[in-house]
Amino acid sequence: MARVISGSETTNFRQEQASLDEQTKKRGERLKPLVRKAIEGLSENFDTELANRFDALPIAYDYSGCLLLRDTGEVSTLGFVEGARPRVVDDVRPYLGVLTNLQKRYPEISQILRERPVSGVDCSECNGTGKNRWNLKCGPCHSLGWTTNYPLTFCSSGTPRKRGAP
Ligand SMILES: [Zn+2]
Numbered sequence: 001m002a003r004v005i006s007g008s009e010t011t012n013f014r015q016e017q018a019s020l021d022e023q024t025k026k027r028g029e030r031l032k033p034l035v036r037k038a039i040e041g042l043s044e045n046f047d048t049e050l051a052n053r054f055d056a057l058p059i060a061y062d063y064s065g066c067l068l069l070r071d072t073g074e075v076s077t078l079g080f081v082e083g084a085r086p087r088v089v090d091d092v093r094p095y096l097g098v099l100t101n102l103q104k105r106y107p108e109i110s111q112i113l114r115e116r117p118v119s120g121v122d123c124s125e126c127n128g129t130g131k132n133r134w135n136l137k138c139g140p141c142h143s144l145g146w147t148t149n150y151p152l153t154f155c156s157s158g159t160p161r162k163r164g165a166p
Pocket residue numbers: 123124125126127128129130131138139140141142143144145146
């Protein structure tokens with residue numbers, strides 16, 4: 001079941017937020033060398049150009065733009081229009097599906113990004129297995145097995161966060 005935060009849980013929320021921040025910080029430290037190594041290993045001209053220009057690893061593309069991952073764990077979007085600048089993503093939850101597709105190319109980075117946050121709960125659709133009843137990838141949790149009601153980032157500083165909870 002998705003967790004609903006009630007007013008009486010404010011203290012719990014604060015504690016949970018503190019451990020979430022701690023987890024985010026540790027994750028950022030582990031990501032740093034992996035992202036740097038991945039940037040150095042880029043061979044596609046377009047990837048290299050983006051990486052050099054924005055000091056970030058291009059991790060996904062679609063027709064309108066791409067997703068960039070900095071070595072701090074900061075995720076940003078970049079539109080493919082003249083003069084576009086990266087926009088920092090305050091909450092990566094909408095991009096978890098895309099991030100899970102990194103497994104093949106960057107298994108270690110993908111593994112870190114897929115880790116269940118302390119705020120995560122078992123996905124109610126698949127009971128935490130990541131597979132639906134036909135044994136296929138679970139849609140709601142992108143086969144992660146967990147979901148979270150909290151905004152999620154992989155970066156502990158420099159990212160402005162909007163918090164919907166008390
Ligand atoms: Zn699921």
